[in-house]
Amino acid sequence: MSYLKSPPIHIIENDLDAIRAAHQVADFSLKGRNERDQNRRLPFAEIDLFSQTGLGGLRIPKQFSGAFVSNKTLAHVFRILNKADSSVGQIPQNQISLLYVIDLIANQEQKKFIYTEILNGKRIANGGPERHTKDTTTLATTLHIENDRYFVNGEKFYSTGSSFAHWLAIKALHPLGHVVLVLIPREAQGVNIIDNWNGFGQRTTSSGTVKLDQVEVDPFLIFDERKLTAQPTYRGAFSQLLQVAIDVGIAEAALADTITAVQKARPIIDAQVEKASDELYTLQEVGKSVVLLDAAILLLDEAAEYLDELDQLDHISEQQAAQASILVAQAKIYANDAALHISEKLLELGGSRSSLSSHNLDQHWRNARVHTLHDPIRWKLHALGNYFLNNTLPARHAWI
Numbered sequence: 001m002s003y004l005k006s007p008p009i010h011i012i013e014n015d016l017d018a019i020r021a022a023h024q025v026a027d028f029s030l031k032g033r034n035e036r037d038q039n040r041r042l043p044f045a046e047i048d049l050f051s052q053t054g055l056g057g058l059r060i061p062k063q064f065s066g067a068f069v070s071n072k073t074l075a076h077v078f079r080i081l082n083k084a085d086s087s088v089g090q091i092p093q094n095q096i097s098l099l100y101v102i103d104l105i106a107n108q109e110q111k112k113f114i115y116t117e118i119l120n121g122k123r124i125a126n127g128g129p130e131r132h133t134k135d136t137t138t139l140a141t142t143l144h145i146e147n148d149r150y151f152v153n154g155e156k157f158y159s160t161g162s163s164f165a166h167w168l169a170i171k172a173l174h175p176l177g178h179v180v181l182v183l184i185p186r187e188a189q190g191v192n193i194i195d196n197w198n199g200f201g202q203r204t205t206s207s208g209t210v211k212l213d214q215v216e217v218d219p220f221l222i223f224d225e226r227k228l229t230a231q232p233t234y235r236g237a238f239s240q241l242l243q244v245a246i247d248v249g250i251a252e253a254a255l256a257d258t259i260t261a262v263q264k265a266r267p268i269i270d271a272q273v274e275k276a277s278d279e280l281y282t283l284q285e286v287g288k289s290v291v292l293l294d295a296a297i298l299l300l301d302e303a304a305e306y307l308d309e310l311d312q313l314d315h316i317s318e319q320q321a322a323q324a325s326i327l328v329a330q331a332k333i334y335a336n337d338a339a340l341h342i343s344e345k346l347l348e349l350g351g352s353r354s355s356l357s358s359h360n361l362d363q364h365w366r367n368a369r370v371h372t373l374h375d376p377i378r379w380k381l382h383a384l385g386n387y388f389l390n391n392t393l394p395a396r397h398a399w400i
Helices: 015-031 033-039 044-052 071-084 086-090 093-105 108-119 225-229 235-264 280-311 318-350 363-371 377-390
Strands: 124-126 142-146 149-156 167-173 179-185 191-194 209-217 222-224
Touching (some): 015 044, 033 086, 044 086, 071 235, 086 363, 142 167, 149 167, 149 179, 235 280, 235 363, 318 377
Antiparallel strands (some): 142 149, 167 179, 191 209
16 A cells, blocks of 8 residues: 555755645645546645655754744645645645644653654544534444553544555544544454545545544553643644635635636626637636635735744743634635635636536535535634624633
8 A cells, every 4th residue: 555655755844845845745636636536536646745855853852853944934835736626725724733732742752753653654543523422522333441551443434545555643532432533554453444435526535434443552642631721822723724725725725726727718798808818807707816826825815924933932822812713714715705705706717618517626625515524614703703893702612
């Protein structure tokens, strides 16, 4: 299988190096994007290249030999990847978010082990929420202890990237009642990964099922998630920043294809112009799309820059953590609207030929619609209103 390869791994040195690597992966991913999307063929070679270029460790702290690129560069990297192929771009975002969590709750020895694995090209995938619980925070997966040995049992869904992973990050309920995060080798006995994701968008993310049947866990790789609330962090804003970058990348791809499609389309006869690109209403719609996308990019950059300011501090306050979430929420609202609006207008302005399956132009709307379901903006708007009207700080979790 592809994920067992051990090619030479480049170590990202700085922000510019990360941007160059992102373009390299994006150029390679774009070539086969349509065929993979239409045939649900998983991008093993593309994700291998992501690891080989060192992008998996771009935010590892410098003390552990990582580049620790800025949040603004991180957002740019994910815009580049998702403009090329938003499935390829979504797969590694869980790893980047998980490494941030590891930095918050792991000890030095644990960090050194995990970061070394990543810098050597290994990948971590999200064990995912559970499909049949009442909400994303409720767990049926359990950790139990037998004769001083630790075992996990349960079933996960939305396990993005699991088919590409060397390690699975699984949330489970500890016998004492609190939540723990455990890392399990994907080839451990009792692990069964099923690529049964059949959403109409983000088709090749391997976001399906992970079954865990009496899987033994190394106690060295058990992490207490109660530490996440010990002091204010920008964990939620960081996780959401990546989601915003994914949506912006999709919007950028849709706008590029809109311009190409309009230039090839025939004008409406009532417009009495030679080219569709001269139609007055088309010019207006493209102009609106450009402004909407530019606003989303500017808000994304502003939010990322604020997170970079927080990185310079030893500790952050509740108010600073809240401000980070609010700024990212504002960016998320515009990115959501840009991705959905532009990808829909692409089909309208491109005319009937834009609906031909050979062009696969519907993928942008499908991908945007599915990805934006992760964290609906109606609750972003609620958080913003409550913050500015009532001085109520947003909830502290990975989705705000």
